[in-house]
Amino acid sequence: MTAETHPTVSALGDEFGSAVLRHLVSAGDEHVVYVEAERVGEVLAWLKEAPSQRYDLLRDVTAVDFGGGRPLEVVYVLWSVPHRRSLRVKCELPITQLAVPSVTPLWQCANWLEREVYDMFGVEFTGHPDLRRILMPENYAEGHPLRKDFPLRGRFSRAEQTRRALSQDPHDHYIPMEMEIGEPQMPRPIRTSLPSPPTTREASE
């Protein structure tokens, strides 16, 4: 495998034809293939199962937001243990339609990796068994932090963020599946304001 040729790339072209949009070599020797978003699920399944490919380790699923309304790239980084080859597969999603099929049925590690992409970018992975936020709290309502239009300090004021973090509502700390197991015992409520001043007492008799 040289800097210009990669056995998988030629095989992908034969297998999927027009679904493979382009191929380039980045950082000297890393092969990147751009695939149509509608067919990325099939392409990844073939890359995992086909005996000549066998990309059995999904190293990473991530996304890149370039900002300015440009399409968002979802990046899949693959490694084949038997063939000792790596490959990067990307698909571009229009910013108004961030949805792509989940690859959790193929690689279990995609479960959390896709949850993080959803949390940080808002990409919806259709067919994901448990798509919810992972790094940000369950009740986070400021949006998707790694988008370029998301400001560094978030959208809510510090006071509002603190109020939300100190919430005593069990639904903010437990997902529905956990609430079904039993009644969570929340800790003693935290005082969030100063106690009221003591009232003057009448002299006792």
Next chain:
Amino acid sequence: MPSETVEFQVGRNPELAGVGRGVSHGPLAPIDVMEPELGSDHMLINIGPQHPATHGVLRLVCELDGETVLKVIPHIGYLHSSFEKLGEYRSWNQVVPLTDRMDYLAPLIYNCAYVMSVEKLGGIEVTERCKVVRLILMEMDRIFGHLLWLGTTAIDVGAFTPFLYTFQERETIYDLHEALTGARITTSATRVGGMMADLPEGWTDRLRTFITDELPRTLDEVHGLLTTNAIHLGRAQNVGVIGPEEALNYGLTGPNLRASGVAYDVRKDQPYYDYETYDFEVPIGENGDCYDRYLVRMEEMRQSASIILQALDRLPGGPINVQDPSISLPSKTDCMNDMESMIHHFKLVTEGIHVAPGDCYLPVEGSKGELGMYVVSDGGTKPVRWRIRPPSFVNISALPRLAEGHMVADLIMINASLDIVLGEIDR
């Protein structure tokens, strides 16, 4: 009439009164006691986020049927510090201090991995000395991280002594970090194109003494305490078993994957910094349980020690930083004496380096598994996207699969055997 001595069994169980002595009064408690209704629903228990055995701020919500874990749902994000977002607002070299705060147990590995990925993207070739020094630092931090893992895992299952021994050894490495960079943990030792500073006088001798004398002695002591210890064997064998195909599918990497029998090590499969020229072995386990993970890491420490000795023997002289004024800061003497150096210095400090457009995913064998650094550049002075593929994030996602069906005490053992660090999970 002769009187009979009646002995009152005060404070003792009357039913166990001495044979033939005294009068048996029968049970003192009334027989028909109302037994309380014992509930038998499943319990919802939180382990963490603040807990000494979760190795950081990790929250495990468990559904328990008595002691058996039916379901465990890890909740992370308590240490989330938006490093990836912060990276987009900093120039390429300013990102380096963010990297030590993620895996704070092996910071030099992160420092090196990040600048290696930027150098690969930019086509920057570092000097031979820099390559060997970085390799030494990465292997030293692998030992550093594994020593901590050893101590904390032992203490999690109740063996207190190895914790003290391993932490005492780590003090030497802290001293080496401090001598090189000024900081014990937050080293920030690397820069794009080289290092913050070269190795000081006597540093390699101190490291050599540590590797040849002190480390093997401690490893042998802890080996004697744990490897054939019946309690440790009972806690670790056949606990958290996972087979090779499943382990790979769950994305486990590093010692966790190798303990299950998969021979995948980035240093052997996608070598960097001339790893293929070093003579070392990668231990592979068989059973995929906690005990195999323990054995794999113990042996890895010895192999890392051997790599360090080989590297120290071949450490070349020469400059530590690449001699390109558009990448490395020129020396102060040069700056003050010629105009071009002054201009380069000014541009590097105010703007920073420019990295060619493109993207690069560089995998490195971290102490916890495969650490991937993915950087995207548009030709500017700041990253467009900086993604860290944290090994512990993917490893901990397999915790439900490993721990469900075991007991709570095994959950703690399995969590410890995965060797996680919350800094890199949450970033």
